Amino acid sequence: MTDVAAAELPASILANPMVDDWVRLLPDGFVEVRSGKVELGQGVLTALAQIVAEELDVDLARVRMTAAVTGVSPNEGYTAGSLSIQHSGAALRMAAAEARAVHLAAAAQRWQVSADVLTVTDGVVAAPDGRTASYWELTSEGLLHRRVTGAAPTKGVADRRLVGTRVPRLDLPDKLAGRPRFAHDLALPGMVYGRVVRPPSRAAALQSLDAARALALPGVVTVVRDGDFLGVVAEREEVALAAADRLRADATWEERATLPDESDLPAFLTAAPAVGTVVADTGGQDPDPARGNGFHEARYDRPYLAHASMGPSTATALVTGATLQVWTHSQGVYLLRRELARALGLDEEQVRVQHVAGAGCYGHNGADDVALDAALLALAVPGRPVQVVWSRPDELGWAPFGPAAVVRIAAEVDADGAVRAWRHDVWGNGHVTRPGFVRGVGLLAASHRQGGEPIGPAGEPPLENGGGAARNAVPGYDFPQQRVVNHLLSVMPLRTSALRSLGAFVNVFAIESFMDELALAAGRDPVEYRLAQLTDPRGRAVVEAVVRRSGWADWTPTESLGHGIGYARYKNTSAYCAVVAEVEATSEVRVRRLTLAVDAGLVVNPDGAENQIEGGAIQATSWALRERVRFDDRSVTSDTWESYPILTFSEVPAVDVELLPDNGNPSLGVGETAQGPTGAAIANAIHDAIGVRVRSMPFTAERIVAAMPD
Amino acid sequence: MTAVSVNGKLEHVTTEPDTALLYVLRNHLGLKGTRFGCGLALCGSCMVLVDGRPSYSCDVPVGSLEGREITTVEGLSTPENPHPVVTAMVDGQAAQCGYCISGIVISAVALLEGNADPTADEVRRALDGNLCRCGAHNRIVRAVLAAAAELRAGDR
Numbered sequence: 071m072t073d074v075a076a077a078e079l080p081a082s083i084l085a086n087p088m089v090d091d092w093v094r095l096l097p098d099g100f101v102e103v104r105s106g107k108v109e110l111g112q113g114v115l116t117a118l119a120q121i122v123a124e125e126l127d128v129d130l131a132r133v134r135m136t137a138a139v140t141g142v143s144p145n146e147g148y149t150a151g152s153l154s155i156q157h158s159g160a161a162l163r164m165a166a167a168e169a170r171a172v173h174l175a176a177a178a179q180r181w182q183v184s185a186d187v188l189t190v191t192d193g194v195v196a197a198p199d200g201r202t203a204s205y206w207e208l209t210s211e212g213l214l215h216r217r218v219t220g221a222a223p224t225k226g227v228a229d230r231r232l233v234g235t236r237v238p239r240l241d242l243p244d245k246l247a248g249r250p251r252f253a254h255d256l257a258l259p260g261m262v263y264g265r266v267v268r269p270p271s272r273a274a275a276l277q278s279l280d281a282a283r284a285l286a287l288p289g290v291v292t293v294v295r296d297g298d299f300l301g302v303v304a305e306r307e308e309v310a311l312a313a314a315d316r317l318r319a320d321a322t323w324e325e326r327a328t329l330p331d332e333s334d335l336p337a338f339l340t341a342a343p344a345v346g347t348v349v350a351d352t353g354g355q356d357p358d359p360a361r362g363n364g365f366h367e368a369r370y371d372r373p374y375l376a377h378a379s380m381g382p383s384t385a386t387a388l389v390t391g392a393t394l395q396v397w398t399h400s401q402g403v404y405l406l407r408r409e410l411a412r413a414l415g416l417d418e419e420q421v422r423v424q425h426v427a428g429a430g431c432y433g434h435n436g437a438d439d440v441a442l443d444a445a446l447l448a449l450a451v452p453g454r455p456v457q458v459v460w461s462r463p464d465e466l467g468w469a470p471f472g473p474a475a476v477v478r479i480a481a482e483v484d485a486d487g488a489v490r491a492w493r494h495d496v497w498g499n500g501h502v503t504r505p506g507f508v509r510g511v512g513l514l515a516a517s518h519r520q521g522g523e524p525i526g527p528a529g530e531p532p533l534e535n536g537g538g539a540a541r542n543a544v545p546g547y548d549f550p551q552q553r554v555v556n557h558l559l560s561v562m563p564l565r566t567s568a569l570r571s572l573g574a575f576v577n578v579f580a581i582e583s584f585m586d587e588l589a590l591a592a593g594r595d596p597v598e599y600r601l602a603q604l605t606d607p608r609g610r611a612v613v614e615a616v617v618r619r620s621g622w623a624d625w626t627p628t629e630s631l632g633h634g635i636g637y638a639r640y641k642n643t644s645a646y647c648a649v650v651a652e653v654e655a656t657s658e659v660r661v662r663r664l665t666l667a668v669d670a671g672l673v674v675n676p677d678g679a680e681n682q683i684e685g686g687a688i689q690a691t692s693w694a695l696r697e698r699v700r701f702d703d704r705s706v707t708s709d710t711w712e713s714y715p716i717l718t719f720s721e722v723p724a725v726d727v728e729l730l731p732d733n734g735n736p737s738l739g740v741g742e743t744a745q746g747p748t749g750a751a752i753a754n755a756i757h758d759a760i761g762v763r764v765r766s767m768p769f770t771a772e773r774i775v776a777a778m779p780d
Numbered sequence: 781m782t783a784v785s786v787n788g789k790l791e792h793v794t795t796e797p798d799t800a801l802l803y804v805l806r807n808h809l810g811l812k813g814t815r816f817g818c819g820l821a822l823c824g825s826c827m828v829l830v831d832g833r834p835s836y837s838c839d840v841p842v843g844s845l846e847g848r849e850i851t852t853v854e855g856l857s858t859p860e861n862p863h864p865v866v867t868a869m870v871d872g873q874a875a876q877c878g879y880c881i882s883g884i885v886i887s888a889v890a891l892l893e894g895n896a897d898p899t900a901d902e903v904r905r906a907l908d909g910n911l912c913r914c915g916a917h918n919r920i921v922r923a924v925l926a927a928a929a930e931l932r933a934g935d936r
Binding site for chain 1: 859876881904905
């Protein structure tokens with residue numbers, strides 16, 4: 071065997087190079103799979119199990135997925151960016167193929183035959199003469215403790231049994247029957263319940279506290295105060311809640327105004343201190359009305375958005391001697407371990423972080439923060455596991471938000487309306503304040519403790535990694551001249567971080583709305599207009615597919631009904647998605663139907679992919695129509711489901727998804743491909759229905775009235 | 781001590797009468813399928829049946845339940861004999877993260893008890909008291925309709 075050049079090995083293999091970092095044979099006929107990626111409620115562990123079962127030629131039922139835990143699992147950083155199949159899938163495919171090849175070689179040697187003549191069925195190797203032996207009979211101590219070379223052949227299309235099939239999710243039967251599966255459901259021996267009392271507003275400082283009434287409640291174990299961090303531990307959860315209420319009532323805080331005017335965020339965002347970075351520039355001059363060509367300009371904006379998971383953030387922590395154990399739904403167990411150790415003055419070896427499923431994740435929510443909350447309370451009661459669950463108001467009010475943003479686009483067009491020059495400016499906070507990637511310890515409680523530093527401001531990952539605020543700010547069309555500038559705010563009044571699709575949601579909304587505006591100004595069909603400036607064949611294919619499937623050409627204009635299209639390739643490097651939205655716009659907007667066409671290359675589990683795309687489209691519809699984080703000059707006020715409404719069952723559109731054939735292209739993630747194009751398609755459909763161009767999200771009745779021409 | 785009848789069994793728990801039923805179910809009785817979502821009776825993750833009616837257990841004081849019968853998601857099924865609504869949801873892969881789903885199963889079961897042949901719109905309205913953030917709504921509605929058809933076929 072010749073080794074694949076190191077540069078060609080997946081990054082996850084370079085960081086975790088041994089076969090048994092990934093795949094191990096368990097004694098009783100099972101296969102243990104260790105991935106550094108975690109289940110975020112999207113079924114990714116099922117897809118990864120499919121990949122291993124495929125390459126190893128075993129039944130899926132033999133595969134046991136080990137939830138990520140520090141010291142055991144390969145370190146693959148964060149589970150984020152729709153990269154789990156690309157990163158962990160590539161690594162597992164290679165490691166599993168290598169494990170298969172190693173056992174074939176062992177059988178070949180035992181039987182003195184060529185490995186090429188051997189076959190494998192459900193882990194049983196067979197020779198042409200009928201001799202058989204299972205992997206478990208062939209294996210030996212340390213056999214898989216060898217480097218992944220990348221030389222073992224992986225399955226071709228014709229040989230696949232599992233990859234590309236609609237395998238049911240491994241975790242759903244338990245979840246549907248109500249069996250304990252979530253971090254919230256942990257019940258460890260001797261466990262006590264912690265609650266944190268957050269400050270009443272962003273900059274509030276704890277002046278005085280009388281903990282006597284809280285401590286007097288039977289069952290209260292202790293009250294913890296460290297600067298502005300305040301928490302309580304009790305034997306029963308209901309007692310912890312009651313004690314937290316008493317602490318809240320018996321604490322005096324000094325407050326001050328720190329937040330901008332929520333009713334005019336664009337004014338704040340475009341005037342706040344910012345650092346401008348040119349993220350794309352073809353050279354040439356910006357669009358200029360003075361040159362005599364057609365000139366158009368428009369400004370779009372989105373509000374802050376909440377992750378708003380159904381299950382609030384939770385963690386359980388246990389201090390035993392000098393060690394800290396944490397059970398968490400963090401997106402990155404190793405990174406969280408490092409930051410917890412840093413925050414608490416421990417060595418990383420003293421901290422063990424174990425992933426347990428949370429509710430749907432959607433990005434950097436409170437999962438990491440609550441781990442430090444639990445750890446701080448656990449330090450006060452060594453030997454007792456402490457479970458902390460955030461309240462709904464804390465989840466909607468204190469977790470990081472997807473940042474508000476403004477986009478201004480200007481274009482110069484020729485006589486046919488085709489773009490000659492394009493300029494895109496985006497203003498807003500960054501999308502990354504993950505622990506370890508931001509100034510200070512990026513955990514909420516650390517910023518509230520005595521001497522704690524404020525978190526942030528959020529930074530910007532390089533565009534080659536997908537960018538953050540500038541994600542999808544570079545149009546995917548063939549414009550002869552374009553310049554894109556990201557104005558990243560250097561102040562951060564509200565903590566912002568990654569929410570599904572990051573900057574793609576506002577940038578694609580703006581670009582695809584503006585494309586519609588240009589098409590209509592030129593009197594051209596929005597689909598024809600796009601295709602005339604789009605040469606990427608895979609991009610054209612999804613646009614053409616969605617046009618066909620949605621019946622775009624057969625649309626009959628009807629009073630108050632409209633249709634609109636949106637298109638983007640996520641991150642300009644990931645899955646292609648085109649969406650057609652059909653809306654009914656009367657006193658308010660109702661999205662009736664969404665049709666999506668997606669090219670995600672090789673799809674490991676089509677049902678899982680469709681589920682993700684449907685869900686992404688519905689969530690984006692909710693963002694576009696309903697959602698807006700509200701705040702006064704001190705505090706977030708949209709902290710219940712009444713003040714932060716999301717789409718209900720009666721309001722969700724029908725969703726129809728077409729996955730395009732992979733044509734031999736590698737897998738691309740799908741969890742975030744639908745959001746940007748969906749928001750844009752809805753805006754374009756509203757214009758088609760009632761002739762009003764809404765450039766400000768969410769598209770509420772109030773905003774539509776405000777956008778009506780005088 | 782407070783007494784409460786859950787899934788056909790009378791249970792005695794040590795808590796205050798104003799404790800929300802949710803915490804009694806999850807912690808005192810270890811029935812983790814009923815989940816905390818908001819504590820304000822707005823999301824439905826904590827839905828249980830009280831005398832057959834869907835109720836937000838985060839908002840029901842355990843002391844108010846004397847003489848009432850509580851059914852949780854665990855009380856609907858056994859692993860060997862899952863409820864048709866559960867089976868239909870597995871068959872239709874009608875969930876993503878699954879956190880909200882046991883409350884939705886409860887609401888769906890209550891609907892089908894009173895309406896054996898609901899329309900899709902009736903299913904949606906019956907589930908409007910349950911929120912789902914992942915966007916599995918349409919799959920869930922299809923699964924409830926499939927379960928209704930299955931239950932009707934079983935009745936013939």
